Amino acid sequence: xxxxxxxxxxxxxxxxxxxxxxxxxxxxxxxxxxxxxxxxxxxxxxxxxxxxxxxxxxxxxxxxxxxxxxxxxxxxxxxxxxxxxxxxxxxxxxxxxxxxxxxxxxxxxxxxxxxxxxxxxxxxxxxxxxxxxxxxxxxxxxxxxxxxxxxxxxxxxxxxxxxxxxxxxxxxxxxxxxxxxxxxxxxxxxxxxxxxxxxxxxxxxxxxxxxxxxxxxxxxxxxxxxxxxxxxxxxxxxxxxxxxxxxxxxxx
Amino acid sequence: xxxxxxxxxxxxxxxxxxxxxxxxxxxxxxxxxxxxxxxxxxxxxxxxxxxxxxxxxxxxxxxxxxxxxxxxxxxxxxxxxxxxxxxxxxxxxxxxxxxxxxxxxxxxxxxxxxxxxxxxxxxxxxxxxxxxxxxxxxxxxxxxxxxxxxxxxxxxxxxxxxxxxxxxxxxxxxxxxxxxxxxxxxxxxxxxxxxxxxxxxxxxxxxxxxxxxxxxxxxxxxxxxxxxxxxxxxxxxxxxxxxxxxxxxxxxxxxxxxxxxxxxxxxxxxxxxxxxxxxxxxxxxxxxxxxxxxxxxxxxxxxxxxxxxxxxxxxxxxxxxxxxxxxxxxxxxxxxxxxxxxxxxxxxxxxxxxxxxxxxxxxxxxxxxxxxxxxxxxxxxxxxxxxxxxxxxxxxxxxxxxxxxxxxxxxxxxxxxxxxxxxxxxxxxxxxxxxxxxxxxxxxxxxxxxxxxxxxxxxxxxxxxxxxxxxxxxxxxxxxxxxxxxxxxxxxxxxxxxxxxxxxxxxxxxxxxxxxxxxxxxxxxxxxxxxxxxxxxxxxxxxxxxxxxxxxxxxxxxxxxxxxxxxxxxxxxxxxxxxxxxxxxxxxxxxxxxxxxxxxxxxxxxxxxxxxxxxxxxxxxxxxxxxxxxxxxxxxxxxxxxxxxx
Numbered sequence: 063x064x065x066x067x068x069x070x071x072x073x074x075x076x077x078x079x080x081x082x083x084x085x086x087x088x089x090x091x092x093x094x095x096x097x098x099x100x101x102x103x104x105x106x107x108x109x110x111x112x113x114x115x116x117x118x119x120x121x122x123x124x125x126x127x128x129x130x131x132x133x134x135x136x137x138x139x140x141x142x143x144x145x146x147x148x149x150x151x152x153x154x155x156x157x158x159x160x161x162x163x164x165x166x167x168x169x170x171x172x173x174x175x176x177x178x179x180x181x182x183x184x185x186x187x188x189x190x191x192x193x194x195x196x197x198x199x200x201x202x203x204x205x206x207x208x209x210x211x212x213x214x215x216x217x218x219x220x221x222x223x224x225x226x227x228x229x230x231x232x233x234x235x236x237x238x239x240x241x242x243x244x245x246x247x248x249x250x251x252x253x254x255x256x257x258x259x260x261x262x263x264x265x266x267x268x269x270x271x272x273x274x275x276x277x278x279x280x281x282x283x284x285x286x287x288x289x290x291x292x293x294x295x296x297x298x299x300x301x302x303x304x305x306x307x308x309x310x311x312x313x314x
Numbered sequence: 315x316x317x318x319x320x321x322x323x324x325x326x327x328x329x330x331x332x333x334x335x336x337x338x339x340x341x342x343x344x345x346x347x348x349x350x351x352x353x354x355x356x357x358x359x360x361x362x363x364x365x366x367x368x369x370x371x372x373x374x375x376x377x378x379x380x381x382x383x384x385x386x387x388x389x390x391x392x393x394x395x396x397x398x399x400x401x402x403x404x405x406x407x408x409x410x411x412x413x414x415x416x417x418x419x420x421x422x423x424x425x426x427x428x429x430x431x432x433x434x435x436x437x438x439x440x441x442x443x444x445x446x447x448x449x450x451x452x453x454x455x456x457x458x459x460x461x462x463x464x465x466x467x468x469x470x471x472x473x474x475x476x477x478x479x480x481x482x483x484x485x486x487x488x489x490x491x492x493x494x495x496x497x498x499x500x501x502x503x504x505x506x507x508x509x510x511x512x513x514x515x516x517x518x519x520x521x522x523x524x525x526x527x528x529x530x531x532x533x534x535x536x537x538x539x540x541x542x543x544x545x546x547x548x549x550x551x552x553x554x555x556x557x558x559x560x561x562x563x564x565x566x567x568x569x570x571x572x573x574x575x576x577x578x579x580x581x582x583x584x585x586x587x588x589x590x591x592x593x594x595x596x597x598x599x600x601x602x603x604x605x606x607x608x609x610x611x612x613x614x615x616x617x618x619x620x621x622x623x624x625x626x627x628x629x630x631x632x633x634x635x636x637x638x639x640x641x642x643x644x645x646x647x648x649x650x651x652x653x654x655x656x657x658x659x660x661x662x663x664x665x666x667x668x669x670x671x672x673x674x675x676x677x678x679x680x681x682x683x684x685x686x687x688x689x690x691x692x693x694x695x696x697x698x699x700x701x702x703x704x705x706x707x708x709x710x711x712x713x714x715x716x717x718x719x720x721x722x723x724x725x726x727x728x729x730x731x732x733x734x735x736x737x738x739x740x741x742x743x744x745x746x747x748x749x750x751x752x753x754x755x756x757x758x759x760x761x762x763x764x765x766x767x768x769x770x771x772x773x774x775x776x777x778x779x780x781x782x783x784x785x786x787x788x789x790x791x792x793x794x795x796x797x798x799x800x801x802x803x804x805x806x807x808x809x810x811x812x813x814x815x816x817x818x819x820x821x822x823x824x825x826x827x828x829x830x831x832x833x834x835x836x837x838x839x840x841x842x843x844x845x846x847x848x849x850x851x852x853x854x855x856x857x858x859x860x861x862x863x864x865x866x867x868x869x870x871x872x873x874x875x876x877x878x879x880x881x882x883x884x885x886x887x888x889x890x891x892x893x894x895x896x897x898x899x900x901x902x903x904x905x906x907x908x909x910x911x912x913x914x915x916x917x918x919x920x921x922x923x924x925x926x927x928x929x930x931x932x933x934x935x936x937x938x939x940x941x942x943x944x945x946x947x948x949x950x951x952x953x954x955x956x957x958x959x960x
Contacts, residue, residue: 110822119866133380153702221446
């Protein structure tokens with residue numbers, strides 16, 4: 063707040079009319095951007111200027127603008143969610159850039175996440191994976207008293223660490239194989255670590271992995287780029303846990 | 315004047331809900347399959363309702379405007395969810411939760427609904443744990459609790475600072491399971507644009523596919539609206555950018571009514587506004603008030619120096635700090651309800667003690683708690699909040715106190731519903747923040763999650779059957795009926811009208827202007843002159859909008875500007891009604907503070923004699939004034955008193 067300064071940028075933004083059209087980079091100049099402005103607010107300003115010129119604004123996904131809904135994406139200068147650690151794009155601020163920088167903005171690039179328009183992509187593949195087994199089969203109404211299940215603090219905390227995934231897809235976007243292993247492993251681990259999740263553990267991991275493969279996500283080659291770019295710092299040790307669960311499900 | 319029948323069951327308060335359930339009509343399993351239910355919204359209320367109705371065997375269609383149901387704004391709720399479990403043995407009970415909620419709402423909510431909410435609160439926690447929601451636990455493996463404003467007990471369950479996220483992902487997982495089983499069909503990136511009413515009953519919706527721009531007709535034996543509140547009307551709020559009230563405004567125009575629209579909640583602990591380009595305000599959870607102390611300097615000179623950046627908060631010695639909440643409200647201290655805390659912050663800033671470059675901020679200081687408990691404990695409790703703060707403000711809240719200021723957060727007002735959560739349109743229901751029933755004039759912290767899930771998991775799945783039992787002979791209707799065609803035509807006409815304007819100003823321009831008017835005159839402090847002025851300004855702005863808004867592109871494609879224009883057009887009407895409601899209510903209660911009606915100490919002065927009613931507004935037709943109906947509030951169990959937190 064105190065060290066505000068005005069900045070200017072050259073933006074190279076991916077524009078694509080719709081899923082079928084061919085896209086291209088378009089260059090925009092933007093000036094008088096406050097260093098305290100968020101990245102998406104900078105795009106708001108650009109869009110306002112485009113509308114004033116009667117041009118079509120850049121389409122991008124966003125909603126909560128506080129780093130939790132997982133709707134914003136954007137590949138910024140070669141990094142999902144841009145040049146800062148443990149954030150979503152909506153939490154990125156212009157103070158992380160230098161005055162006069164050229165900023166390249168692309169959508170997530172992964173075959174299972176087709177572009178809808180400009181920077182907006184279709185991530186329903188993630189929903190489909192969850193629908194295969196990312197749940198505990200319990201109907202409303204039949205549950206026992208909440209404190210009748212005791213869960214030690216450590217597994218409860220580890221489960222929460224995994225459950226913090228926001229489903230943004232940065233892990234897929236950054237992976238050279240477009241692997242969804244970190245996303246799937248986070249959900250598998252969230253349930254695998256809790257006693258409530260054990261009865262369906264084998265079925266869950268089998269089905270979710272099969273769906274992930276079917277939808278065209280690649281395999282994991284242990285480069286751990288996903289962990290580096292995850293806004294919620296989900297650990298790759300979850301992938302190890304998922305592999306163990308998967309193996310046990312196969313042999314058991 | 316329409317008749318408002320709340321359908322509150324007879325009998326003693328504690329027995330009403332069981333009495334209702336014992337005698338209501340039910341639908342048998344074979345018939346459930348033949349009944350279609352449309353649920354609009356996939357937040358806590360919408361997703362939990364859609365999942366539970368699917369589990370029961372109904373055929374459910376669930377709509378959301380985001381790319382996935384998991385994005386709904388319930389996800390952003392941080393601090394926790396209340397439940398009367400009394401796991402801490404600190405004297406909690408269903409009655410106490412009920413009482414705190416009524417009192418917190420400043421005696422402007424419906425007693426029977428609130429009692430039921432408290433009654434089912436425990437079952438929510440049981441169900442969420444069974445779903446695998448990773449609530450915080452202590453070393454013995456039992457569930458942990460924290461305290462929230464307006465309560466003397468610890469009854470708030472939490473999952474770090476991401477409780478809303480975990481509860482929503484729980485509901486989303488149940489919903490996903492039903493989608494796979496085929497009982498729920500999901501329509502993501504779809505937005506409801508009108509309600510179809512046939513022979514006086516809700517029978518479907520017109521929705522726009524936000525990718526292709528195509529309008530679609532969907533039939534349902536009943537329609538459930540769970541689309542959240544209208545805080546985004548203020549432009550700057552803690553709501554998500556897409557949060558809107560259009561579904562509720564559409565049903566309002568089709569015969570549903572709107573209750574207490576002036577009751578908005580201004581949350582005391584948000585990151586202050588810092589620039590004209592700003593798009594939203596970020597909440598810092600109320601849970602921070604468990605361990606954070608709120609203060610401003612005692613001396614104006616210090617405040618002045620802080621504003622100019624000549625000194626830092628750390629330079630102010632302990633005796634020179636004014637912990638004004640602890641000073642004014644010794645019994646509840648930093649944990650007074652939100653409306654009280656917000657007004658107190660405004661009072662200090664208006665009096666010249668505010669800090670930050672704008673003078674519109676107060677400190678929330680974790681220093682003492684870090685000293686007492688250690689940084690690791692504070693980190694474990696609020697780590698993600700502190701990280702959020704650091705990313706936005708570029709300051710370390712473990713080292714310097716956070717700067718906070720009130721911001722629009724929640725709306726207690728909403729669609730009028732009866733005890734069954736049905737609106738005044740038969741077959742049309744309204745759940746969660748979108749309805750008005752449970753929070754009166756002020757909502758207590760950690761009660762929004764409770765209400766959303768109570769409505770969706772444990773109330774609607776019962777009450778909707780009482781209606782659907784008489785619909786089992788109604789066959790699925792074809793969507794080529796004239797009622798569908800006419801409703802679709804009115805949507806097409808409106809879109810065409812918007813596109814044709816071809817003006818010079820963006821939708822955001824109008825939204826921001828509206829927000830400024832609302833914050834200035836219909837915000838934390840309201841008075842007759844200001845409200846009257848606001849109505850004039852809003853009407854003029856609305857006129858300008860319909861003459862000068864510019865929407866680029868076409869309706870037959872992804873068109874964000876068109877989506878926004880539809881929503882802002884509705885906000886421009888709702889804003890006027892909010893100001894009218896605030897003008898009508900000549901008293902101060904909860905979040906509604908009329909400056910003319912306050913005690914010498916600056917507290918709310920209620921007028922129970924004249925205003926102990928729900929203000930229920932009715933749409934009378936285009937260009938006609940809205941009609942005010944009244945639902946009187948009767949308190950059988952509770953003695954109505956002045957709210958005192960001292």
